[in-house]
Amino acid sequence: MNVKKLLIEPLRKTNPVTVLVLGICSCLAVTAKLKPALVMGVSVTVVTALSNFIISLLRKGIPNRIRIIVQLLVVSTLVILVDQFLKAFAYDVSKQLSVYVGLIITNCIIMGRLEAFALSHGPGESFLDGLGNGLGYSLILIIVAFFRELLGSGTLLGYQIIPQSWYEAGYQNNGLMILPPMALIVIGIVMWINNSKTESK
Amino acid sequence: MNGKLKWLASWFEKHQPKGRWSWLGSTYEAFHTFAFTPNRVTSRGSHVRDAVDLKRAMITVVIALMPAMIFGMWNIGYQHYLATPEPLTSNPSPFTCFWFGFLRMLPMLAVSYIVGLGIEFTFAQIRHHQVNEGFLVTGFLIPMIMPVTTPLWQLALATAFAVIIGKEVFGGTGMNFLNPALVARAFLFFSYPTRMSGDNVWIAADLWGTDAIAGATPLAELAAGMQPSASVLDMLIGTIPGSTCETSVIAILLGAIILLVTGIASWRIMLSVILGGGLMGLLFNTIGANTYMQLPFYYHYLMGGFMFGAVFMATDPVTAAQTNIGKWIYGFLIGAFAVMLRVLNPAYPEGMMLSILLMNCFAPLIDHCVVARNIKRRQKRALIKSKVTAR
Numbered sequence: 001m002n003v004k005k006l007l008i009e010p011l012r013k014t015n016p017v018t019v020l021v022l023g024i025c026s027c028l029a030v031t032a033k034l035k036p037a038l039v040m041g042v043s044v045t046v047v048t049a050l051s052n053f054i055i056s057l058l059r060k061g062i063p064n065r066i067r068i069i070v071q072l073l074v075v076s077t078l079v080i081l082v083d084q085f086l087k088a089f090a091y092d093v094s095k096q097l098s099v100y101v102g103l104i105i106t107n108c109i110i111m112g113r114l115e116a117f118a119l120s121h122g123p124g125e126s127f128l129d130g131l132g133n134g135l136g137y138s139l140i141l142i143i144v145a146f147f148r149e150l151l152g153s154g155t156l157l158g159y160q161i162i163p164q165s166w167y168e169a170g171y172q173n174n175g176l177m178i179l180p181p182m183a184l185i186v187i188g189i190v191m192w193i194n195n196s197k198t199e200s201k
Numbered sequence: 202m203n204g205k206l207k208w209l210a211s212w213f214e215k216h217q218p219k220g221r222w223s224w225l226g227s228t229y230e231a232f233h234t235f236a237f238t239p240n241r242v243t244s245r246g247s248h249v250r251d252a253v254d255l256k257r258a259m260i261t262v263v264i265a266l267m268p269a270m271i272f273g274m275w276n277i278g279y280q281h282y283l284a285t286p287e288p289l290t291s292n293p294s295p296f297t298c299f300w301f302g303f304l305r306m307l308p309m310l311a312v313s314y315i316v317g318l319g320i321e322f323t324f325a326q327i328r329h330h331q332v333n334e335g336f337l338v339t340g341f342l343i344p345m346i347m348p349v350t351t352p353l354w355q356l357a358l359a360t361a362f363a364v365i366i367g368k369e370v371f372g373g374t375g376m377n378f379l380n381p382a383l384v385a386r387a388f389l390f391f392s393y394p395t396r397m398s399g400d401n402v403w404i405a406a407d408l409w410g411t412d413a414i415a416g417a418t419p420l421a422e423l424a425a426g427m428q429p430s431a432s433v434l435d436m437l438i439g440t441i442p443g444s445t446c447e448t449s450v451i452a453i454l455l456g457a458i459i460l461l462v463t464g465i466a467s468w469r470i471m472l473s474v475i476l477g478g479g480l481m482g483l484l485f486n487t488i489g490a491n492t493y494m495q496l497p498f499y500y501h502y503l504m505g506g507f508m509f510g511a512v513f514m515a516t517d518p519v520t521a522a523q524t525n526i527g528k529w530i531y532g533f534l535i536g537a538f539a540v541m542l543r544v545l546n547p548a549y550p551e552g553m554m555l556s557i558l559l560m561n562c563f564a565p566l567i568d569h570c571v572v573a574r575n576i577k578r579r580q581k582r583a584l585i586k587s588k589v590t591a592r
Contacts, residue, residue: 168354169413176392185366192370 006128010136013198017140018191023107027141034157036096037145039086039176041138045131047078048110052130055114056123071114072105075140079104082134109137144186152177210237227325229459231332255374259337261465265456266446266513270306272439277302280404280442284414288378301471305405308346312353314358315528317343324369336364342382342513345446346506346554347389348402350413355393359385379561380520383554389553398550405441416442420505420543420550423493429504436503447509448500457512466516467524472533474511476501477536484546494545501540510539510553515560522564524533524571531567535560 016022023044030040054074055062083101086094094101099170104110107152113133151174162166163169176182179201213233218225278298317340327334343360367384368377390397398570400421406412417440419429431441439449447453460466482498489495501507515521515535523532540550549555 063266170354171391172355172396174392175394176388179391 003128006125007132010051010129010132010140012136012194015073015136015194016109016112016133017046017137017141018186018194019087019198023137024187026103027144028105028180030097031141031145031148031183031186032152033179033201034142034145034149036093037141038118038138039093040092040097041087042136044080044104044109045106045134047075047082047104048134048137048166049127049130050078050112051110051138052118052126053123055118056121056126059119067119068111074107075110075114076124103176104129109133116160140187140190145152146182147186148177148183152182178188206237221522224285225326227247227329227331228322231322231325233282240441248558256334258465259334260559261463262338262342262460262513264536265347265465267587268452268455269446269449269509270341270345271299272449273345273453274302274306275299276439276448277305277405277445279440280416281406281414284404284416285406301405304408305349306344307352308353309347309445310341312357313343313360314340316357318362320361320364320369324373326449328373330373333374335368339363339381343385346382346386346509347442348397348413349445349450351396351404352388352411355389355396358433359388359392362388375519378520378565379558380514380517382556383514383561386554387558414443418443418505418550419503420442423496423504423543424550426492428492429500433500433503436500444506447506450508453508453512460512460516466512467518467521467528469528470516471511472538473529473532475502475514477538478507478511478540479536481537481540485540501543503545506553507536510557511536514553514557520561520568522571524568527564527567527571531560531569533566554569579589 010016014020017024017027026044027041049075051071055071058070058074079102082104083094086097087103106198115131117129121129146156149157150161154160154167154173160174202578213229216229218229275295275298278293278301281301282293282298314336317336320541321336322332324330340360343363344356344480347356363381363385367379367381370372371377386397396402398421400415400417401413403418404416406414414553417425417430419431419436422429429436435441436448437450439452457471458465461471462467478501480500480540482501485494485496486498511532514533538556539552540561542549542555546552
């Protein structure tokens with residue numbers, strides 16, 4: 001079992017967002033601020049890792065014809081658990097994320113990893129693969145949210161980063177950064193940089 | 202080479218980048234062809250060449266922009282001295298006005314060209330392309346469509362965004378589907394709305410700062426539910442507050458004549474934009490639900506950037522529709538949407554920028570439909586013919 005390969009490769013070389021272009025919708029929706037992006041990243045990572053693990057355990061018992069339904073059952077159970085957990089312990093963030101936690105069920109990364117990996121690998125490897133892909137997704141989410149919050153609101157995690165003296169000197173927050181189109185453009189730029197680095201090697 | 206410029210030619214010969222500096226090839230190439238006509242010729246096959254190449258087309262557009270630019274510079278100064286009640290300059294000469302405007306415009310032009318050309322050169326260098334003249338007109342247009350008080354760092358940011366995201370990611374000059382100058386304006390419009398619209402940006406308070414004197418454009422007055430305070434003649438000549446160089450309809454029409462006589466811009470697009478705006482204006486006249494709708498339709502030609510957009514922006518050959526029927530549809534919808542946005546959406550006093558960008562997106566689709574329809578029609582004709590001959 002190649003732990004390093006399973007964990008490191010999805011961060012750059014086979015990143016689910018920038019290389020496989022999966023899970024873009026939630027990247028646009030939750031990246032205006034860093035805090036919801038962090039929570040979303042953790043939630044997705046937990047769901048991918050655990051659902052990969054569980055499906056891998058069950059993989060020999062699942063009839064091939066109804067495997068999607070079984071997968072959905074497992075994923076939705078996990079998502080409801082995460083949603084309830086957030087509502088109990090991080091109510092503010094849960095309100096900010098609103099429907100997007102529930103929509104983790106439809107996140108293509110999870111189904112993609114279940115179909116492509118968990119059904120044909122052992123539970124240990126599947127768990128690591130899910131963890132790696134979840135982290136790869138979180139990484140992009142954090143990069144995008146970092147720039148959008150810093151340039152759009154001048155804050156990070158709610159703390160003022162751009163000093164007041166800059167604003168007095170004429171600096172202004174970039175309103176476009178808060179709007180959804182800029183999320184697409186920032187993801188595009190991240191993809192551009194990532195691809196140009198990985199392709200040349 | 203036997204002229205007086207021999208020294209320059211030999212200087213270029215001597216400084217040809219090689220070895221360690223060979224990666225600077227396309228930059229060298231750009232300056233060399235700027236100074237001298239390339240002496241390389243094609244060795245085989247026939248090549249039909251038009252005298253109007255990219256360089257000349259671009260220069261013609263810049264010449265056509267000159268009347269609007271010169272008038273705009275004068276108007277910046279005129280609006281400034283009109284609004285500041287200083288006893289010394291209460292009755293300034295035209296030259297004083299022009300000089301003030303010239304000093305305001307110069308840094309904006311410089312920033313636009315330095316940032317834009319810098320990025321173009323860098324990309325050409327990385328991609329091993331030749332530097333081309335695509336940015337000449339864009340760099341000229343960008344300061345012309347901004348409010349005069351736009352901070353220079355914002356202008357630089359918008360130019361960089363327009364050149365990289367609006368153009369280079371799609372492959373550079375000729376590959377972009379949005380007009381880069383309008384991308385720059387749209388970027389600022391959505392990023393820093395307080396600097397791009399409202400009453401406090403159109404008149405410069407002093408020579409260097411970004412402070413402004415309050416003064417509303419006719420469009421802003423209408424959006425607020427008032428009648429425009431400027432007369433028709435004022436709007437025609439252009440002595441009203443507005444973006445730096447797009448207030449004067451007469452100066453823009455002079456440019457339009459240059460573009461039409463030389464055949465650089467499409468008359469179909471210009472005419473159809475004007476028709477579309479006029480018909481939409483007339484339609485609102487017949488509805489007449491509020492004062493804005495009752496406004497005579499020709500006011501829309503005189504206010505804001507309608508004429509500038511119709512003459513210089515909509516006709517951009519790269520981003521406009523390519524087929525003749527497509528050009529009519531494209532232009533007509535630009536005019537119609539611009540007037541519709543102005544009248545129906547008070548959040549956006551000016552609709553020209555957004556409607557041109559919208560139709561830029563649809564231009565390839567319009568072309569596709571026109572071509573597909575043509576193929577279908579001719580196919581039908583060919584089928585009938587073959588049936589007749591088969592009999």
